[in-house]
Amino acid sequence: MPMDARDIEKLILEALPDARIEIRDLAGDGDHYAATVISEAFRGKSRVQQHQMVYAALKGEMGGELHALALQTSAPE
Incomplete structure:
Protein backbone atom coordinates (compact mmCIF):
# COMPACT_ATOMS: atom_id res chain seq x y z
CA MET A 1 0.00 0.00 0.00
CA PRO A 2 1.48 3.40 -0.97
CA MET A 3 2.33 6.02 1.63
CA ASP A 4 0.69 9.43 1.49
CA ALA A 5 2.93 12.53 1.41
CA ARG A 6 1.05 13.93 4.42
CA ASP A 7 2.03 10.86 6.43
CA ILE A 8 5.70 11.35 5.51
CA GLU A 9 5.49 15.00 6.53
CA LYS A 10 3.79 14.12 9.83
CA LEU A 11 6.48 11.58 10.77
CA ILE A 12 9.28 14.01 9.97
CA LEU A 13 7.61 16.80 11.95
CA GLU A 14 7.22 14.53 14.98
CA ALA A 15 11.02 14.13 15.07
CA LEU A 16 11.95 17.59 13.76
CA PRO A 17 9.17 19.99 14.86
CA ASP A 18 10.83 23.07 13.35
CA GLN A 49 23.90 12.41 9.51
CA GLN A 50 21.08 14.68 8.32
CA HIS A 51 19.68 11.95 6.07
CA GLN A 52 19.97 9.41 8.88
CA MET A 53 17.89 11.70 11.08
CA VAL A 54 15.14 11.85 8.45
CA TYR A 55 15.21 8.09 7.86
CA ALA A 56 15.00 7.51 11.63
CA ALA A 57 11.96 9.81 11.73
CA LEU A 58 10.25 7.58 9.16
CA LYS A 59 10.29 4.75 11.71
CA GLY A 60 11.12 1.89 9.36
CA GLU A 61 8.74 2.85 6.55
CA MET A 62 11.62 3.10 4.05
CA GLY A 63 11.66 -0.07 1.98
CA GLY A 64 8.15 -0.92 3.16
CA GLU A 65 5.24 1.38 2.34
CA LEU A 66 7.72 3.96 1.11
CA HIS A 67 9.90 2.54 -1.64
CA ALA A 68 12.12 5.52 -2.52
CA LEU A 69 12.81 8.94 -1.05
CA ALA A 70 15.30 11.31 -2.64
CA LEU A 71 16.41 13.73 0.08
CA GLN A 72 17.80 17.22 0.12
CA THR A 73 18.52 18.42 3.64
CA SER A 74 20.05 21.55 5.15
CA ALA A 75 20.02 23.88 8.12
CA PRO A 76 18.29 27.24 7.61
CA GLU A 77 20.45 30.00 6.15
Missing part, protein backbone atom coordinates in the same frame (compact mmCIF):
# COMPACT_ATOMS: atom_id res chain seq x y z
CA ALA A 19 11.32 21.48 9.94
CA ARG A 20 10.21 23.12 6.72
CA ILE A 21 9.28 20.29 4.39
CA GLU A 22 8.46 20.08 0.71
CA ILE A 23 7.48 16.68 -0.68
CA ARG A 24 6.99 15.80 -4.34
CA ASP A 25 5.51 12.54 -5.65
CA LEU A 26 7.93 11.70 -8.47
CA ALA A 27 5.97 8.94 -10.18
CA GLY A 28 2.38 9.57 -9.07
CA ASP A 29 2.31 6.15 -7.42
CA GLY A 30 2.81 7.06 -3.76
CA ASP A 31 6.02 5.01 -3.68
CA HIS A 32 8.63 7.39 -5.10
CA TYR A 33 9.06 10.78 -3.47
CA ALA A 34 11.56 13.61 -3.32
CA ALA A 35 11.71 15.68 -0.15
CA THR A 36 13.46 18.86 0.87
CA VAL A 37 13.81 19.16 4.64
CA ILE A 38 15.25 22.23 6.34
CA SER A 39 15.78 22.13 10.10
CA GLU A 40 17.97 23.82 12.68
CA ALA A 41 18.63 20.33 14.06
CA PHE A 42 20.83 19.69 11.01
CA ARG A 43 23.26 22.51 11.82
CA GLY A 44 26.81 21.16 12.24
CA LYS A 45 25.84 17.70 11.02
CA SER A 46 27.15 16.02 7.87
CA ARG A 47 24.78 15.33 5.00
CA VAL A 48 24.85 11.62 5.89
Whole structure:
Protein backbone atom coordinates (compact mmCIF):
# COMPACT_ATOMS: atom_id res chain seq x y z
CA MET A 1 0.00 0.00 0.00
CA PRO A 2 1.48 3.40 -0.97
CA MET A 3 2.33 6.02 1.63
CA ASP A 4 0.69 9.43 1.49
CA ALA A 5 2.93 12.53 1.41
CA ARG A 6 1.05 13.93 4.42
CA ASP A 7 2.03 10.86 6.43
CA ILE A 8 5.70 11.35 5.51
CA GLU A 9 5.49 15.00 6.53
CA LYS A 10 3.79 14.12 9.83
CA LEU A 11 6.48 11.58 10.77
CA ILE A 12 9.28 14.01 9.97
CA LEU A 13 7.61 16.80 11.95
CA GLU A 14 7.22 14.53 14.98
CA ALA A 15 11.02 14.13 15.07
CA LEU A 16 11.95 17.59 13.76
CA PRO A 17 9.17 19.99 14.86
CA ASP A 18 10.83 23.07 13.35
CA ALA A 19 11.32 21.48 9.94
CA ARG A 20 10.21 23.12 6.72
CA ILE A 21 9.28 20.29 4.39
CA GLU A 22 8.46 20.08 0.71
CA ILE A 23 7.48 16.68 -0.68
CA ARG A 24 6.99 15.80 -4.34
CA ASP A 25 5.51 12.54 -5.65
CA LEU A 26 7.93 11.70 -8.47
CA ALA A 27 5.97 8.94 -10.18
CA GLY A 28 2.38 9.57 -9.07
CA ASP A 29 2.31 6.15 -7.42
CA GLY A 30 2.81 7.06 -3.76
CA ASP A 31 6.02 5.01 -3.68
CA HIS A 32 8.63 7.39 -5.10
CA TYR A 33 9.06 10.78 -3.47
CA ALA A 34 11.56 13.61 -3.32
CA ALA A 35 11.71 15.68 -0.15
CA THR A 36 13.46 18.86 0.87
CA VAL A 37 13.81 19.16 4.64
CA ILE A 38 15.25 22.23 6.34
CA SER A 39 15.78 22.13 10.10
CA GLU A 40 17.97 23.82 12.68
CA ALA A 41 18.63 20.33 14.06
CA PHE A 42 20.83 19.69 11.01
CA ARG A 43 23.26 22.51 11.82
CA GLY A 44 26.81 21.16 12.24
CA LYS A 45 25.84 17.70 11.02
CA SER A 46 27.15 16.02 7.87
CA ARG A 47 24.78 15.33 5.00
CA VAL A 48 24.85 11.62 5.89
CA GLN A 49 23.90 12.41 9.51
CA GLN A 50 21.08 14.68 8.32
CA HIS A 51 19.68 11.95 6.07
CA GLN A 52 19.97 9.41 8.88
CA MET A 53 17.89 11.70 11.08
CA VAL A 54 15.14 11.85 8.45
CA TYR A 55 15.21 8.09 7.86
CA ALA A 56 15.00 7.51 11.63
CA ALA A 57 11.96 9.81 11.73
CA LEU A 58 10.25 7.58 9.16
CA LYS A 59 10.29 4.75 11.71
CA GLY A 60 11.12 1.89 9.36
CA GLU A 61 8.74 2.85 6.55
CA MET A 62 11.62 3.10 4.05
CA GLY A 63 11.66 -0.07 1.98
CA GLY A 64 8.15 -0.92 3.16
CA GLU A 65 5.24 1.38 2.34
CA LEU A 66 7.72 3.96 1.11
CA HIS A 67 9.90 2.54 -1.64
CA ALA A 68 12.12 5.52 -2.52
CA LEU A 69 12.81 8.94 -1.05
CA ALA A 70 15.30 11.31 -2.64
CA LEU A 71 16.41 13.73 0.08
CA GLN A 72 17.80 17.22 0.12
CA THR A 73 18.52 18.42 3.64
CA SER A 74 20.05 21.55 5.15
CA ALA A 75 20.02 23.88 8.12
CA PRO A 76 18.29 27.24 7.61
CA GLU A 77 20.45 30.00 6.15
